[in-house]
Amino acid sequence: MKIALLNLPYDNNYGGNLQRYALMKVLQDMGHDVTHINLRFHWRLPWYKMPYVYVKRVVKKLIIDHHACVFLEQKLNDRYEQLCKVTDPFYERYIKHTDVIPDLKQLSELNGFDAFVVGSDQVWRKTIANKYLKTMFLDFVPKNQNVLRIAYGVSLGSDRNELSEKEIHYLADLYKLFNAVSVREESALRLFDSYGWKNPKASAVLDPTLLLDKDDYIELINNSTTVPSKGNLFCYILDETKEKWEKIRTMEQELGLKAFEISLKGECSVSIEQWLRSFNDAEYVITDSYHGLLFSIIFRKPFYLFKNQYRGNARFDSVLDTLEISNNIDIDWDQLSNQLNGKRNQSLQFISKVP
Numbered sequence: 001m002k003i004a005l006l007n008l009p010y011d012n013n014y015g016g017n018l019q020r021y022a023l024m025k026v027l028q029d030m031g032h033d034v035t036h037i038n039l040r041f042h043w044r045l046p047w048y049k050m051p052y053v054y055v056k057r058v059v060k061k062l063i064i065d066h067h068a069c070v071f072l073e074q075k076l077n078d079r080y081e082q083l084c085k086v087t088d089p090f091y092e093r094y095i096k097h098t099d100v101i102p103d104l105k106q107l108s109e110l111n112g113f114d115a116f117v118v119g120s121d122q123v124w125r126k127t128i129a130n131k132y133l134k135t136m137f138l139d140f141v142p143k144n145q146n147v148l149r150i151a152y153g154v155s156l157g158s159d160r161n162e163l164s165e166k167e168i169h170y171l172a173d174l175y176k177l178f179n180a181v182s183v184r185e186e187s188a189l190r191l192f193d194s195y196g197w198k199n200p201k202a203s204a205v206l207d208p209t210l211l212l213d214k215d216d217y218i219e220l221i222n223n224s225t226t227v228p229s230k231g232n233l234f235c236y237i238l239d240e241t242k243e244k245w246e247k248i249r250t251m252e253q254e255l256g257l258k259a260f261e262i263s264l265k266g267e268c269s270v271s272i273e274q275w276l277r278s279f280n281d282a283e284y285v286i287t288d289s290y291h292g293l294l295f296s297i298i299f300r301k302p303f304y305l306f307k308n309q310y311r312g313n314a315r316f317d318s319v320l321d322t323l324e325i326s327n328n329i330d331i332d333w334d335q336l337s338n339q340l341n342g343k344r345n346q347s348l349q350f351i352s353k354v355p
Helices: 014-029 047-064 072-084 088-094 104-109 126-136 165-175 186-195 214-222 242-255 272-281 290-298 313-322 333-352
Strands: 002-006 033-036 115-118 148-154 180-183 233-236 259-261 284-287 303-305
Touching: 002 014, 014 033, 014 088, 014 148, 014 272, 014 290, 014 333, 104 126, 126 165, 148 333, 165 186, 180 186, 180 333, 186 313, 214 272, 214 290, 233 242, 233 272, 242 259, 242 284, 272 290, 284 290, 290 303, 290 313
Parallel strands: 002 033, 002 115, 115 148, 148 180, 233 259, 233 284, 284 303
Antiparallel strands: none
């Protein structure tokens, strides 16, 4: 079957790229021909706004703030392309994809697919998907088009409703068109019930990255050029604060380990394979990242988790509850592995329903 895979627009996020890779690999291993929809951010001003906006920015630059940027959209596009250069090699090597799609209107030109699979990640969370929310419900696929619509591991990110009544009603019509729906968090099932989204009945599955095991990721590391990590206390922090770094320095002393950092930007950014190696090399992980938590589990590394309300605490709670992890110190890794294998089989059964 020819499948089009859709998730959040491509960027340099390590977890986002690896969940995309994992879901594609699972579907390919089942014999499907999978193509990722290469949706990209692109900032531009409508032509009718250009005169007013540019004049306003020039005035601001000359009178108020000489650091103000007149051609802001170009600056944002250049910055975006620069950040993506770190993860582009992985994407080009492992992800079969369409041509770049910077304009949502181009999605209507996609054809020749038997199924559209949307997920995983926070594709159905309003504050994350933003203007792409309707797209993630496949609004660009004609209602009368004879294709399968599958949602795998879609996340609302939060256990609180973020949708207006109007949005709930509009999206309900799109939801009903799906042949099968699954979510990452149990809390999403409760929200669906409150929305009246009961057909198809959704089920809970694992994030795609957990469908693969450690050996799959070790293979990615071995098939690339990486270097030994610069320490053994891996710090993957998305939202840095003074308090977090004070905690890191304290733990560094208490554990007798050497901290090293990798981030999504600046000098600390590395290839996806090097990021994976950081987990393998580490003796302990400190993170505020959802996928930082997942890969700590995959690589069997004890971890300290900073929860992250803005990015969605429901995601963290769901993983810890699903895998019955009560703390991050005395983890029985063999028992956790058995628990994970059981949940993995359930998730794979959902995917196997794709004809």
